[in-house]
Amino acid sequence: MLSKSKIFFKGIVAVLPHMLSVIPFGIITGAIGVELGFDPILVYATSLIIFGGASQIIFMQLLSGGASSLVAITSVGVINSRHLLYGAVLSEYLEKLSFIKKLFISYFIVDQGFAESNKYLRHNKNLSNPHYYILGTGVTLWFCWQLSTISGIILGSFIPEELGLKFAIPLTFLAIIVNDLRKLDHVFVMLVSGFASLILFDAPFKSYIILSPIVALIAAFVMLKLKK
């Protein structure tokens, strides 16, 4: 029988390899926020309050490009809707917890933590305190994310504009989906989204950022229907 702290520690160890990508990504997020002209306090506030790398970059990019608050907030919602899936999968291991504990642990549900928790807990179904594993992954990622965005904010003020660091934005997102390029169905959805964004780019209020994913998700839905 594993003690609570042992399970927590196992969670920490499981996400350590992910730091290789989380830390540079955090630094880029902080640096880009400053580059886009935001107050360092605001840039950091996105890490603390939103706490979702990709959505933070898009949020700041949209607002600095003149998008309305509504579009920025909606985009964050669309991008982060994937957490619904994570929550649905992880809720199996959190059922026995009190409502307050559920509310607390939810804040720490993030991509890499979900991936590792799901992998481990699926094979260890009768673990007595599975939520400590999820917390171990989430809290570790949280600390690294906060520290790396702060470092990025500090570094960002020294990076000259000629470097064109803004180009790091599409590259960062390319890096996030690069693993899915081997799945043809995902590539199809990506191409639909990409071309839709080029066509819809001039739609008012930068709404292309919401419309293109919707078009792509409809395409995904139709594709799934046709497959069956």
Next chain:
Amino acid sequence: MTWFSIIVSGIVTYFSRMAMVALIDREMLGPKVKEVLNYVPAAVFPAIIFPGVFFNDFGSLVEITDPKIYGAIVALVIGFYSRNVIATIISGLLSYWFIIFFLLK
């Protein structure tokens, strides 16, 4: 106004994390919805990548010779084979810098 947007975005994001854990019975997400949610990253991120590569700062299409296109191709190839996040970003940036600082000078 920016603070307001950050806070509302934070609430929306927190809700997306908490809803299935604390509020909604997970059986409510049917298998179909779950299948479609799997495609959220593939549906969202290209809408940032494509305009970031193919449009300039003024929102018009770039030329086929634009350094960003070649930087993105390098990143795509390196990323596909290395499956490494940092290698993808760094290779794209380095090739982009190489073109703008050495080839175009």
